[in-house]
Amino acid sequence: MLDLKAVEKDKKSGLPPVHLWHPEFCGDMDLVVKANGDWVHDGDKIKRAKMVTLFSHILWYEEGEYFLVTPVEKVRIQVEDAPFLVTKWRYIDTAKGPAIEFTTLTEDVKVLGVDCELWLEGSEQAERPYISMRYGMKAMLHRNVFYQLVEELVAVNTPQGSGMGLVSAGKAYLFILDE
Template sequence: MKNVDLSAIKASEKMPPVHLWKPELCGDMDLVIRSNGEWIHEGAPMKRASMRKMFSRILWLEDGEHYLVTPHEKVHIQVEDAPFLVTQSKIERDSNAGLVTFTTNVDDVLVLGKDCDLWVETGPEGDRPYISMRYGMKAMLHRSVYYDLVNNGYEKEIEGKQHVCIESAGKEFSLGIFDI
């Protein structure tokens, strides 16, 4: 990404209108977002949180591939699993309902059931919990966040199997099957 002024993105907490930008592909950028949430640029960790946050705001998913997009350029990057990692959660309860708020490694704040949905994918490496993010992207829940949700969840039978569930914003989400 050359000669593009991204200062307006950095200065504003408002999301840029990436969905309106349709530039041509300019090539690849040596940027990898690892499955542990680490950003690697040209072989070295991207240490500046402000840079990761700024780039995350112009991240776009198209046909299963991830790109950084500006009004004039689109560059392909590598993402090992999910481009975002949920690092914190906050569970609030009152007499009627619960509310779960997530914070990602790039300071996105989302309310489960309002801004995002949750699902668990089971594979050879075990359960991997995700939430939906903007533009069809997803964030993986850090293990400690997932365990906190499970610890605060409740058991419920769904289609003959015992699940651990959590409720947020009036919606119920399964955290996985409870094996006895």
């Protein structure tokens, strides 16, 4: 099992400095982050939100694989889609104007156009919305969040074209391209 005693948080970000740790690979852990945001260990959903948040804080993405990392251990886990799930959003004021603030199930907070980007991924019949997260990872927007944001769409012009989208912190994000 993973030794979590050595995990200390960076005082500025509130996250451990996972990017500074380079332990040897220790093997695989029976832990799966499901597409619906559940974290499942040995076939059982982890019900303690604080444990899931702790694990999410030591998550590392490398060459298409996910790992839980401490200063002395690195174990591989499985992720079905995205390791983070956006469950809340709200408008906030920023120096660049009104912005959309996202909160994940694990209480990560990202501001669209400031410290994260938004895109759609998948086929035209099944596109899913994602935002960028730390270390090259991504968070999928929960269906309810996506539907709420669709109600906020406005006309936008972007380098990809014109259509309907969102504006956050002065940056436009295209959702529906004008034909």
